[in-house]
Amino acid sequence: MPSDTPLLPMYDVIVIGGGNAAMTAALTARETGASVLVLESAPIEWRGGNSVHTRNIRCMHDQPEDVLTEAYPEEEFWQDLKKVTAGKTNEALARLLIRLSASCRDWMKKYGVNFQPSLSGTLHLSRTNAFFMGGGKALINAYFRSAQQLGITVLYETPVDRMEFNGSTFVAAHSGNRRFAGRACVVASGGFESNITWQREAWGQNQWGEWTADNFLIRGTRYNMGVALKQMLDQGADVIGDPTQSHCVAIDARAPLFDGGISTRNDCVSLGVMVNKNAVRFYDEGEDFWPKRYAIWGRLVASQPNQIGYAIIDSKAIGRFMPSVFEPIKANSLKELAVALKLDVDTFLKTIDEFNRACVPGDFDHSVLDNCYTQGLTPPKTHWARPIDTVPFYSYGLRPGITFTYLGVKVNEHAQVYFGGQPSRNLFAAGELMAGNVLGQGYTAGVGMTIGTVFGRIAGASADKAVQASANVKKGEAHASD
Ligand SMILES: Cc1cc2nc3c(=O)[nH]c(=O)nc-3n(C[C@H](O)[C@H](O)[C@H](O)COP(=O)(O)OP(=O)(O)OC[C@H]3O[C@@H](n4cnc5c(N)ncnc54)[C@H](O)[C@@H]3O)c2cc1C
Numbered sequence: 001m002p003s004d005t006p007l008l009p010m011y012d013v014i015v016i017g018g019g020n021a022a023m024t025a026a027l028t029a030r031e032t033g034a035s036v037l038v039l040e041s042a043p044i045e046w047r048g049g050n051s052v053h054t055r056n057i058r059c060m061h062d063q064p065e066d067v068l069t070e071a072y073p074e075e076e077f078w079q080d081l082k083k084v085t086a087g088k089t090n091e092a093l094a095r096l097l098i099r100l101s102a103s104c105r106d107w108m109k110k111y112g113v114n115f116q117p118s119l120s121g122t123l124h125l126s127r128t129n130a131f132f133m134g135g136g137k138a139l140i141n142a143y144f145r146s147a148q149q150l151g152i153t154v155l156y157e158t159p160v161d162r163m164e165f166n167g168s169t170f171v172a173a174h175s176g177n178r179r180f181a182g183r184a185c186v187v188a189s190g191g192f193e194s195n196i197t198w199q200r201e202a203w204g205q206n207q208w209g210e211w212t213a214d215n216f217l218i219r220g221t222r223y224n225m226g227v228a229l230k231q232m233l234d235q236g237a238d239v240i241g242d243p244t245q246s247h248c249v250a251i252d253a254r255a256p257l258f259d260g261g262i263s264t265r266n267d268c269v270s271l272g273v274m275v276n277k278n279a280v281r282f283y284d285e286g287e288d289f290w291p292k293r294y295a296i297w298g299r300l301v302a303s304q305p306n307q308i309g310y311a312i313i314d315s316k317a318i319g320r321f322m323p324s325v326f327e328p329i330k331a332n333s334l335k336e337l338a339v340a341l342k343l344d345v346d347t348f349l350k351t352i353d354e355f356n357r358a359c360v361p362g363d364f365d366h367s368v369l370d371n372c373y374t375q376g377l378t379p380p381k382t383h384w385a386r387p388i389d390t391v392p393f394y395s396y397g398l399r400p401g402i403t404f405t406y407l408g409v410k411v412n413e414h415a416q417v418y419f420g421g422q423p424s425r426n427l428f429a430a431g432e433l434m435a436g437n438v439l440g441q442g443y444t445a446g447v448g449m450t451i452g453t454v455f456g457r458i459a460g461a462s463a464d465k466a467v468q469a470s471a472n473v474k475k476g477e478a479h480a481s482d
Pocket of ligand 1: 016017018019020021022039040041042047048049050051052053054055056057058158159160161188189190191219220221223224225226227228260261262402403404430431432433445446447448449450452
């Protein structure tokens with residue numbers, strides 16, 4: 001150890017991160033008396049990672065309970081998960097997640113989280129998802145308040161830049177010249193979505209020589225750089241997932257690079273058409289209901305030249321979708337719209353004209369898979385296809401908005417991190433950076449917070465058990481040497 005490294009007390013459990021998974025783990029480990037240190041990269045005003053942007057958690061329940069309507073049984077939750085992941089999930093871990101999701105709300109309430117009935121809007125979730133009163137920001141504030149009351153030490157602006165191991169055993173976390181030794185560690189530091197250099201490496205250059213990731217916008221925190229994840233992988237932790245897989249939504253191109261949050265999402269695509277920079281369509285905008293399709297559009301836009309798409313609607317669409325925080329570009333003719341978007345006017349007019357002529361008249365109904373479709377058009381628009389012909393015309397430029405990445409470490413039912421197929425004795429993972437164990441691909445709304453809460457609780461309890469087990473071993477050794 002360098003001589004200028006300050007000597008700091010040894011904690012039972014070190015938690016890396018300050019989001020939902022980290023705080024859940026910290027509070028759980030503290031419940032049974034462990035001394036807990038939370039290391040959070042962000043300053044206090046930006047604490048809480050992506051969790052501050054959230055609104056709800058997906059929970060299993062067999063009958064109506066508090067804010068949740070009807071029932072959402074284990075089997076249905078499992079089928080939903082199996083479908084969105086196309087089977088890329090670990091059934092034992094997924095079922096554990098689902099069963100334990102039933103008891104999350106009571107645990108969360110104990111630490112000051114309040115719930116409210118579902119909001120209405122494009123995603124209909126009153127049966128499956130419990131909404132946080134005051135959103136994720138209130139949830140995070142409640143957890144930090146409880147942590148303070150329970151004597152958990154929190155250090156802000158303390159990014160872990162190095163982890164010290166003995167094989168697969170955690171020894172200490174380093175931040176600059178500070179070394180934090182712990183008997184066990186829970187890593188809950190999110191994905192690596194904020195690390196544009198890593199994303200650039202993962203995505204590489206496309207067929208036009210562009211670095212795809214250069215045009216990504218990150219919907220959440222700037223602090224999820226994947227440093228602890230990389231440290232574990234470099235040490236030989238077993239990897240799960242693919243670095244190019246992420247939850248990726250088309251968001252307003254004017255959104256800030258980080259932390260634009262939910263208000264930059266755009267929900268009008270299925271009501272009009274989407275064209276790329278060359279003014280041509282590239283995918284069926286009416287393939288399925290928007291809640292089932294919104295999360296594919298980020299990736300679709302990522303595969304277009306310059307990673308941009310333009311959603312085009314006319315005045316018939318206004319009032320039928322939740323507006324984003326940005327005003328649309330508005331024009332009184334299609335030509336004027338093309339000019340405003342800097343698209344080739346002739347190609348744009350041809351694209352819209354071909355689309356309009358291909359629309360088969362039907363009974364437009366955005367709440368069902370209606371019979372308004374295109375005929376003889378590639379790509380088709382399968383539902384809600386109506387000619388774009390009513391002034392004024394509107395457009396939103398959309399870019400890939402990365403919610404979180406899926407690459408992570410492999411864990412077991414105790415949230416122990418695997419190294420060469422063997423679980424570590426004292427290193428645990430929770431949240432985004434192990435989500436790939438149950439969510440190999442795809443997403444279903446609210447499951448990110450379910451994963452963080454369930455595996456945060458498991459990891460916190462397992463870390464405390466590991467501390468006690470090592471104390472018992474030490475006691476045994478002391479007796480043996482008496
Ligand atoms: C706009 C938006 C809306 C969302 N809405 C929902 C929703 O309604 N429901 C849902 O289930 N999911 C939602 N999600 C996904 C959800 O945010 C994540 O699944 C969840 O928050 C992950 O929790 P986590 O604790 O693993 O990570 P995070 O909450 O991102 O926390 C990671 C923490 O680690 C810290 N950190 C990172 N690196 C280091 C380091 N080296 N050293 C120390 N600390 C470090 C960060 O500062 C941060 O505090 C949404 C995401 C976004 C962006």
